[in-house]
Amino acid sequence: MAETMLTNRNQGIFKGKVFLVNPKHEEILSEKCYSSLSAVPSWVETIVIAIPALSVPQVIEEAGNSGTKAAIVISSGFAEIGNRELEEKLLSVARKCDVRIIGPNCLGIYDAYTGMDTLFLPEVKYLSDGREVVATPRPKAGSITLLTQSGAFGAAALDYMAGHAMGIRCFVSYGNRCDVAEDELLEYFGHDERTKVVLLYVEGLTRGRGLIERAKDTVRRKPIVALKAGRTQAGTRAAASHTGALAGSDKVYEGAFRQAGIIRARNVEEFFDFARAFALQPPGQTKSIAILTNAGGPGIMAADALEESGLDVRPLSEQTLAKFSEFKAKGLLLPIVSGHNPIDLTAEATSAMYQLALSTLLDDPEIGGVVLFVQHHAPTILDDVVDPVANTVERHGKPVTVCDMGGAEMAQAMRQAFEKRGLPSYSMPERAARSLWALVNYGSYLKQHGPMEHGSKNERPEGDPQREPQKSRIFPAEDRG
């Protein structure tokens, strides 16, 4: 942790000052250590604490008395192992001397833009064959903010996102959340201009009502995707045992999430898939979806997944059908292309056919979005299909998700090329379909509850002009839920 902060400072990524405090060492990592907080020759804004639990309240008091406003308490040994009194003492000391706390029992913060990085897990490790491998990577800078109760889940999430080229805005592992909890974090990142979508991993909530009220407000600005573990009896029992708090009935969460417009992921993979979609595509306005493909099978599976999620995959309108007939008559589309939905351009589809068909579908006012399959195995498909498709999507402002099934070089290159042009791309039909569902589901909520003006093609939740983003703040005390 100290190492990462020092490296980030030395490389000019972290612009602030870093002081090490440790009474047992004069130097750590060639950096001077101060024997106590009061020896530090500067006002300290934020203190990161990783010392035995029993000593934490005293350090908080010392910090508060010298004007420190925020503390990230990495230390464990509080409520999570039954030491509730110690945690209450920590909180009461913090309130008394006006210090806000993230934690305890957490990984803290990784901010991809400021270089603030309190993660203490080893970034690289050595395998038994001598190889040095990245163990806990940091994803590249992006627009996804991840809030997680569980540190272990958080580390795995960073690892997944880094390995799948997803960009992060900020990571907050808040652990026991004795002070700052989900509600304030949502409030803060709701107003953060760099955050396009908030991911929230929870096992149980302590201030559920406050969270839901804050979420309602945040959701009007940007989507929140929640992953709530503990749906079944066994899962709920496990969650209760893990967090110490009662996990509560899953139906209560389900209802509250729906009421607040929070999109719930069914599993971990969806959690990230939805984030990828929201980071790149606008919400949908209409639940009737078209599927455009050059491979029959994957299209069918997408139709299943869309319909099972509550979206419609209807045959095309008369008007659009007539256009397709005209294109076929002119030789612009193959005669065997069917007017049903999915629309199968067949394995002979070219870039021009994709562009024409996609544009026609997105022109149809009844169609709210498209799941697009571009299976690159067909001899006619090269990456020159990406630009015309992406330009067409941009012009229309309706959500589109892409699938190219496969795991080897060209599949990866195609998906990367689509993503670079703003099209979220998946290796599985069902994942592309479910991600489009998330976009439409969010759009429907905004239509009913949002303050956005409708009618503009490019409307996006983050474009809400009626509310000015608040100044960046470190969770001030008056916002306490």
Place this chain on the structure above:
Amino acid sequence: MAETMLTNRNQGIFKGKVFLVNPKHEEILSEKCYSSLSAVPSWVETIVIAIPALSVPQVIEEAGNSGTKAAIVISSGFAEIGNRELEEKLLSVARKCDVRIIGPNCLGIYDAYTGMDTLFLPEVKYLSDGREVVATPRPKAGSITLLTQSGAFGAAALDYMAGHAMGIRCFVSYGNRCDVAEDELLEYFGHDERTKVVLLYVEGLTRGRGLIERAKDTVRRKPIVALKAGRTQAGTRAAASHTGALAGSDKVYEGAFRQAGIIRARNVEEFFDFARAFALQPPGQTKSIAILTNAGGPGIMAADALEESGLDVRPLSEQTLAKFSEFKAKGLLLPIVSGHNPIDLTAEATSAMYQLALSTLLDDPEIGGVVLFVQHHAPTILDDVVDPVANTVERHGKPVTVCDMGGAEMAQAMRQAFEKRGLPSYSMPERAARSLWALVNYGSYLKQHGPMEHGSKNERPEGDPQREPQKSRIFPAEDRG
């Protein structure tokens, strides 16, 4: 196609002879071309046909008359575009002259052991930046056989398997299946010693009853995993439009699959995940499952997924609880390890703790299998945990699936290390849980219907001693369904 066959022959991978027949060229790829089949100076066992549809029946007749026994008809332009009469003619000619047909309208066969490879899709392509990329790769040799009605799905499946280091035994894309259909393919690969698990992708069946009868027999030898597209109204309509045949009610398929002991995957990802599990682990005997983890969150999500699939995640038995208490008293496990299920060894878990806890769980006769989480982000975890875990699993003969969530270097290295030792490893909790479900589901079917003797720790379906594997045959005519 010709290129791959010639390369495989030149490299000594394909041990047979290859003759090119094309009346328009004297040479293709520096290899002599014969002007007609009758000009080939050797008996031809199998003929691969990729010529215009109208000429195919005549070539089949010519081949049959000179003693050829099998034909793979790549050519399209038959029933799939409405030319049913031509397809009927093809079949009647083939029957008359005793030639068995795979296809038409298919990719044909890739046999990883003999080098037989009729795939005509470009193996490499060039991106617009000049990069040469593998477009349609061949997976390494392994024990998974994939049968697919859809060629496009087949190509994507090979691509996925290659990219995810899954080994293939044989790939058959059978297209319109005018002659050889799923039933005979199941019969053949049911007796194939190299095949440990059969994957079957279907959109609709024409000889469903025959298939189910054959499957019942095959399933007693080895698991069959089916992916049936077209579950919903939209999906069924799409499937009907794609294959030309009626896709039929999904409930009928569901019932038939269950009756035959075929494991049905809910989506494409499960299709491959289950294959990975069956290729490496034995079926389960008992539906009570333990979850062992060093990270709370993922364990909870696995508990949810197991219980939702119909398995039990019960608190541990008194006997096993007592053993855990003893280990804690001796300092072999941490005092905070809970006796609930999931069993959370915490982020301080070591290899020795894993081995001890896993062995104790697998010793419990009430526990039918374990979902094991080894999140490598914890400072104590290195790849030295793999061998003790794998040895413990081998000794017990109960199914275990592994999860290490993450997408970067060490996550991949850990999963590879586990797989090398026979433990199917996943990046998502739910996928590890569902794959264990598939193993237990199959085991339950075998318990009720199978000819295996029970009681042996290492019983596996392919170890069925009561039936000798049949000699390898190319789908002889008397087996026609």
